Amino acid sequence: MSTGWTREQMAARAAQDIPDGSYVNLGIGIPELVTRFVPAGREFIYHTENGMLGMGPPPEEAERDLDLMNAGKKYVTALPGAAYFHHADSFSMIRGGHIDVCVLGTMQVAANGDIANWSTGAPGAIPAVGGAMDLVQGVKRIYVITQHTTKTGEPKLVETCSYPLTGPGVVSRIFTNLAVVDVTPDGFRVAELAPGVTFEEVQQNTGAPVLPPN
């Protein structure tokens, strides 16, 4: 079986689905790679929850400002045309539906668009939610980039999330190493297969029924 797309290819494929001029919030991990694959002729403006639009790439070490961080607490830069604002304004952008696309990593996504990406619910785990629940409820379009299965081969696309939800029915499209999968009223539907991957392989690695491409 082909393992399909690499992390970079998954990010590049997701970037293809983001329109020019979009305001975009990227989760930590593979979603951050999206910035490296903006299609020619398009421009995205990056929002970070802690209070900036127009976030740029990491700085050279000599040019670091220790007060200029992103939501993942990594040092970043501000591009020309950037703006700083406080947290209430930043989450007004999120909750008020002003951010066009949010690309998240996840632990599980269910066939009805439920997402679970903040807690395993394990006893003794320290709950830590950050802005995840605000993002999934507020941003216009929620994309997920994720390996199709866990490291131990368990499906991450499932019938019902077993982990505590971040938000119900919010995910519209999932970019995995095996396929692009849409969440539709009828459940998961493959929109596109990675090169060398068959529909049957996608179904075998998914914990819920999958519909073939239209």
Place this chain on the structure above:
Amino acid sequence: MSTGWTREQMAARAAQDIPDGSYVNLGIGIPELVTRFVPAGREFIYHTENGMLGMGPPPEEAERDLDLMNAGKKYVTALPGAAYFHHADSFSMIRGGHIDVCVLGTMQVAANGDIANWSTGAPGAIPAVGGAMDLVQGVKRIYVITQHTTKTGEPKLVETCSYPLTGPGVVSRIFTNLAVVDVTPDGFRVAELAPGVTFEEVQQNTGAPVLPPN
């Protein structure tokens, strides 16, 4: 009968009761005169609802900025240390209890502190409330400066307001031409008489029982 204090003296008397360093919002009319009688050694910072702290006196005509107005839509100036902000922030200062004193004119004040100063309730009158209801509910201390009676001699300090209320039970002290009158749990109480004015004159011109000074 003495007519007691002048408009200027009423404003000066009210100014005596405002502590140093207070954030103050002044209504239109006699309250505006307070700025001319700030006691020596004190400083008040003036707030205007349309979005400024540190409001200064009217400008010379040559120095007018047509975009620099107060809530009464008169041209004003900004003192060093001023700040501009939008309407939601401005009314957060009001509603959130950050303004120390508001000095208002009025049509009626009742013995329980009710104030009616926005509408006569007359049929056909166009209702216009502005920020009056926000101010009386939000500012820490509501002072009123007013003639003790209307031009036709009707009491403005009454048992119950006949005009529609701006807010219930909000006024703490009233500065009239005849006296300084406190609103207490027992009703109106004279705190101070204007020179040449007797307690009996105050009672005769008030539409509710008045208690003598403590």
Place this chain on the structure above:
Amino acid sequence: MIDKKYPSVAAAVADIPDGATVMIGGFGASGSPVELIHALIDHGATGLTVINNNTGNGEVGLAALIGNGQVSKMICSFPRSSQSKVFPALYREGRIELEVVPQGTLAERIRAAGAGIPAFYTPTTVGTILAEGKEQRDFNGRAYVLEPWLKADIALIKSEVADPLGNLTFNKTARNFCPLMCMAATTTIVQTKKFVARGGIDPEHVITPGIFVNRIVEVPDPVHEDTLIAEGRSYP
């Protein structure tokens, strides 16, 4: 490269439909986007619901829009002033609807719309006739009324400086409702006195981030409503 600039006020307002809800920035004459309003008069959309603190002055700007019969309802805090004649006359004839909202509640309802907050509690109006019909509730022993968000299809805004991304600054108290209205409208249309390149506004000094702005028209020498009124002008 993103560039939200439009060629003219006429182009920027050309698709405003009949029946639209339109927020108009400004507090009295201060911050009133006169050129955009006059373009809307030329455009001719009717049956508008307009949200502004006031109802215009003289026979220009918002007062002229109302006078031209394009506004079926006003939502404002203070519909009269010494120089407002157009609205009072129409209102007394029953030809225009009015919703009076206290100024702070008006500002907060607009912000709530932009912030995705469908409703909030405020003490303002408790115990008055303006609280009639409103849901009331106690918190910590004090009474509050429930107020819903207030959204619009369009916002017409005047800024001092704008860049191609829509970042804005305002001049002094012309700021007033403008940043809130930019947040609360589906389409925010801005006339700006100065249009600068990206980086022309310090990121620390941006008042309205560009995400809240859709269209920008440069109007380098905007007329001021107070000046037009002093000159006795009317529009069209």
Place this chain on the structure above:
Amino acid sequence: MIDKKYPSVAAAVADIPDGATVMIGGFGASGSPVELIHALIDHGATGLTVINNNTGNGEVGLAALIGNGQVSKMICSFPRSSQSKVFPALYREGRIELEVVPQGTLAERIRAAGAGIPAFYTPTTVGTILAEGKEQRDFNGRAYVLEPWLKADIALIKSEVADPLGNLTFNKTARNFCPLMCMAATTTIVQTKKFVARGGIDPEHVITPGIFVNRIVEVPDPVHEDTLIAEGRSYP
């Protein structure tokens, strides 16, 4: 003339009582008022409820305050990070209470406190375990939960520039929760990198108006939490 300047961080925090609710500005290390927090450690008040987005890093600043046993409860959105060890250890031992609030709800609850809004509705947490026990209600066919304001006795804040009236600016993303916390605390205590005379901040560029600030201490060369951690420092 009003002058809110205090002579030292020690003087500025000297009357913080045991059991106080203390908001501390900053997002991770960015904007953390390290000198004020260390003064609070020296001061020794205990039984504190602390509101911050996180729970501190390493063994300095907020983590040191927690490690010193002064904090009985944390209200935050994200209590763990790669460099936070002090809080997790105490939490697992049941020696510190935790209230987890989504980041946007945390910000909005703090703003609501400053704005006199006792409660508001938000879609955040609907359909999740964090909505359990919360009042839920539909508006326009969508479900929302009711959230109360979040007030504090004290706010500890780091600013870039301050003037004697308490007008503030911040440095880049060190702004984060700071302007909101200034609004929501009874007593707001600020350490500032630069202290300027009145007029030293353009009224157009003020981020936090002085009305929200009570005490200012000049700390011209503030240490940065990240620097202390990189150096392996601890406090006291």
